[in-house]
Amino acid sequence: MSDSEDDVPLRVRRTVAVKKEPGSRPSTIDDGDSDSDVPLARRKKTSGATAGKAASDAKNTQNGRGQAGSKAPPKRLSKEVGSDSDSDVPLSKRVKTERPGKKSPAVKQEKTNGKVTPKRKRAAQSADSGAEMDDKKTQKKSRKREASATASPGKKTKEEEEDEEEEYKWWLDQEKDNSIKWTTLDHNGPMFPPPYEPHGVKxxxxxxxxxxxxxxxxxxxxxxxxxxxxxxxxxxxxxxxxxxxxxxxxxxxxxxxxxxxxxxxxxxxxxxxxxxxxxxxxMSKEEKLKLKEEKAKLDEKYGWAYLDGRKEKVGNYRIEPPGLFRGRGEHPKTGTLKLRVQPEQVTINIGKDAQVPEPPAGHKWADVIHDNTVTWLAMWKENVNESIKYVFLAATSSLKGQSDMKKFEKSRNLKSHIHRIRKDYTAELKDKQMAIRQRATAMYLIDRLALRAGNEKGDDEADTVGCCSLRFEHISLEPPNKVIFDFLGKDSIRYYNEVQVDDQVFKNLKLFKKPPKTDGDQLFDRINTGVLNKHLTTYMAGLTAKVFRTYNASHTFQEELKKTPVDGTVAEKVLAYQRANRQVAILCNHQRAVSKGHHGQIGRIQDKIRAIKYERLLVKREMLDLDPKLKKKRPELAQDESDIDDEFIEKHKVFLEEQEKEKARKKLEKENEKRAEQGKSPLTEAPIPRKSALTMEKLEKKYEQLTDRIKTQKMLLIDKDENKTTALSTSKINYIDPRISAAWCHKYDVPLEKIFNRTLREKFKWALDVDKDWQF
Missing domain, CATH: 1.10.10.41 (Yeast DNA topoisomerase - domain 1)
Known part of the structure; x- marks a missing residue:
């Protein structure tokens, strides 16, 4: 693929403003790079700024401000487009005026040279009153800030914090020194688990x-x-x-x-x-509420940090309590005792001017540093695997978002080089030097099978491997070109795959297994991940073997999504989305064991489908009672529902009766609570609501709704069953560019809530403002 403009990330293309005659709207021209694909949120708001200034000047003139002897100079809402003083101000920090393309009534009045029509006059007056309201709001906010500063210096009001969080969009302000992660950092350190309380049971x-x-x-x-x-x-x-x-x-x-x-x-x-x-x-409701309040207090103390003055959520602020190490798969250290972490093991990272959090009484921190080139708040070493544990900001924080965005942009940029890389390593599969031939073969496996690169492990670590650390026993060869992989990958999860490879790759693997090599010997004995990654940087800055995994996951996902039925229901489209996600999970070997509750989940969905079918059966009978002629016109109304027998109907009737009794009991309790507050005597039974007879039109509508609900539940049943051994969340969170999902939602008119929960929508908020034609 050529390094054309099509592959240049949209956020780095330039937009140049062109000055026109006064009163006309500024436009943009193509200065080498096209502006058509730049997201609207990234373009300079030129016309809006001009219109806002005109409106401000007109309002000040009408109100008598700006004249000699006026109390205050005209308030300037925005700076001139293209002015030097404004060019370096982040878009998120600039004062928002009117939307681009919208002209205020004041501008229209100026253009008529004083001839104001009644309609325009009313509009201008409306603009004046709106501006006055804005001034009042500004004064009110100003008073709040002054009062807050007087009461508690250095602290911000809730309104200010919300305003800042709404205004700060870091993805619109990326011209920063990447080595500096923060300027100021303030937090309360990690929270330690409580001491053990003996129970005395022997x-x-x-x-x-x-x-x-x-x-x-x-x-x-x-x-x-x-x-x-x-x-x-x-x-x-x-x-x-x-x-x-x-x-x-x-x-x-x-x-x-x-x-x-x-x-x-x-x-x-x-x-x-x-x-x-x-x-x-x-526990009683009051006891649970008390625990919830105590948890909320702790969360407020430890769960937030101030990063460059902004309040941001801390992720895992609780230090892991002691216990028995579980591990995943066949981990050799499973069951080992995890010791209690002491403050003397913990290093705190905080701003120089911030107050260092107090360690628990009688203890002290291992160290306190002020390193603004890293993003962690605290760190320590655990005793089982001697790995470093960190406290980071939450996944929804700006720092984590920036890291994710850079990761996906890097994998997206790989597409500009992937064809050249593949061409080169394909040619090098036949190279005379064994080291180059091994490197080319490893690159083939990493690229085509999405294998992890792999690192050498110590004797006391889990025997997990990746591509470069594969051993003789991890692959089997079956002519003419079938390779069987069987090894423990990351987290001790077994990777088993039977694949057909290119003939030359098969020959190379056969050569790498040639005697005297035997079990325990390295398959790729001339290379390691360091050598491989150093070679990859010659193609693209920062390129490592890990980037291929993200690139192939996102590319595969985008291609699989093309199978989405254009005219399908939302449930059918979501099923297509989940199937595409599953293909990525299979590619990346994101497996899981069938959960113990899977059978119960399937049974509950099946029962729900039967319940909806029974409800539809009753609706069909009502429709036939109202119009018996429908039996011939629409024979499906006279048919019995499948999966429903007399036994189920009897059991379901009992269930519905119990459900109605429970609803009536709760309704009676709620009603009596209200009556007690009003000083009235309690009711002995809840009032029975009157049910009006349904018309044929309402019955038809209900019939259609129930049919749609049955389809939706059937799609969910298929989805649950197909994904019982696949972990979809891992690929969705870590390997698939979220902009693909956002563009898919726009293109197929699917609510984002159907595929991203609230946490993911917050985590990937930087990626959601794309159009339906966006491509990875």
Whole structure:
């Protein structure tokens, strides 16, 4: 693909304003790059600024301002388009006036040279009154700010915070030094889990109760919490847990008789935990409300940070409590004890002028730094895998949004180079140098199969591999060109795939497995991810093997979405969207085990479909009662509904009766609460609402609505069943450019809420302002 303008990201194209005669609207010309594809939100609001200035001048003239002896000079709403002083101000910070293309009544009055028609006169007066209202609002806000500054210096009112959050659109202000992430940063640090409170319930060893000190009791309680689960039955989990449990027992003042795991009985503690769980479920409404309020207070304290003066949500501000490490797949350290993190292990990153948060009493921080080139607020090292843990701002924050946008833009830019890269590595598959041939083969697998690049692992880490770290035993070859991959990928998830590859790739893999290589030997013994990524940067700055995965995921998704039925229902279109998403999840090996509740979910949807069919059956009978002739004209009305038998109908009638009784009870309670407030005596039973007979027109409408609901539920049933072993959220959140989804919604008239929940809409707000023709 040529490096044409079509592949230049829209946000970097230029728009040049052209000055015209006074009173005319500014226009734009193409200065080498087309402006037609630049999002409206990114273009300079020239005409709006001109019109706003004219309206302001006209209003000031009519009100007598701006003349000699006036109390205040005319208020300038916006600066001249193209002025040097305004050119570097971010669009989100400029004063908003009228929309581009809209001329105020005051402008129209000037153009008539004083001849004001009644209609225009009324419009001009309306503009004056609107401006006066704006002035009043401004004065009111000003008074609020002054009062707030007097009461609590440095703090902002709720209205100010909301205004700032609405105005600040970082994606319109990208001309920043990428190395500097923030100028000021203020936060309250991470929140530590509460200390352990002993419950005193004794476990048993060889049938006898055993006294445990609090530290050992806590660890025993961790294991009791997983009894009856896959973790509790996992031999590796049991082995690792018991080894650490014995270490803790050795610290007790009194020697413990516990020596063998098989003689341990944790069921008394498990029963205690279940009782506590039941108590929590049985809490009163007031108790639950109190807990909710306490949680809200903690969230307000730790859950927010001030980044460059803006209040932004903190993500994982709670430090992970101690427990037993779970891991994913066949992790060798599953069951290992995760120790309690102490403040002495935690490094705080905060602004120089901000107040350093106080550590818990009797403790101190490991270090306090002021590094504005990183985005984390706190960090520490955990003991199981010795990995670094961080506290970041939430996924919906501006910093995370900028990171996502750059990631997807980089993968989008790859399309300008992908054809050249593929051409080169295809030619290099036959290179005489083994290192180059291995590099080309690895690039083929990463590109075509979306494999992760892979890094070398230590002996005590999970045996997970990627492309460059594949070993002899991880692939099998079946002539003429079939390759079978079988290895543990990221998070110890098994990757199994049988694929047909190019003949030369098959020959190369056969060569790489040639004796004396055997199990345990590296397949690609001449390269690693560092060598591969260094080579990729010769094609595009910042290009790594990881970018191919994002590029192929987004490209595959966009191509799969072309199968969306144009004239289908919203449910049918959403099903097509989910199927496209599933193809990406399969490509990226985003698997999951069938959940234990899957069968129940399917059963509930099927019951819901039957219930709607029963309701439609009643509607059909009413329609035939009103007009018996319909039986011949529309024979489908006389047919019985499928999946509904007498047994189901009887059970469903009982269910509906119980449902009506429950509704009546709640309605009676609500009504009596109102009557108690009014000093009236309570009712003994809820008033029964009168039901009016439905007309044929209403019955027809209800019949159509029920039919649509059945279709929707059937689509949901298919979707649930097809995706039972596929994790769709991972690809949607991390690998698919969200602008593809937004453009798809515009093109096929599907509400964004159908595919993005509230959190994702907030996370990807930078990506939602695209048109239906936007392309990855």
């Amino acid at each position: 476990m048993k060893y060889k049938g006898k109760p055993i006294d445990l000190e609090p530290e050992a009791e806590e660890v025993a309680t961790f294991f009791a919490g997983v009894l009856g689960t896959d973790w509790g039955d996992n031999p590796i989990f049991q082995k690792n847990f018991f080894a650490d449990f014995l270490t803790i027992l050795k610290r007790q003042k009194k020697a413990s008789p516990i020596k063998e795991f098989s003689e341990c009985d944790f069921s008394p503690i498990a029963e205690h935990l279940q009782q506590e769980k039941e108590k929590k479920k049985a």
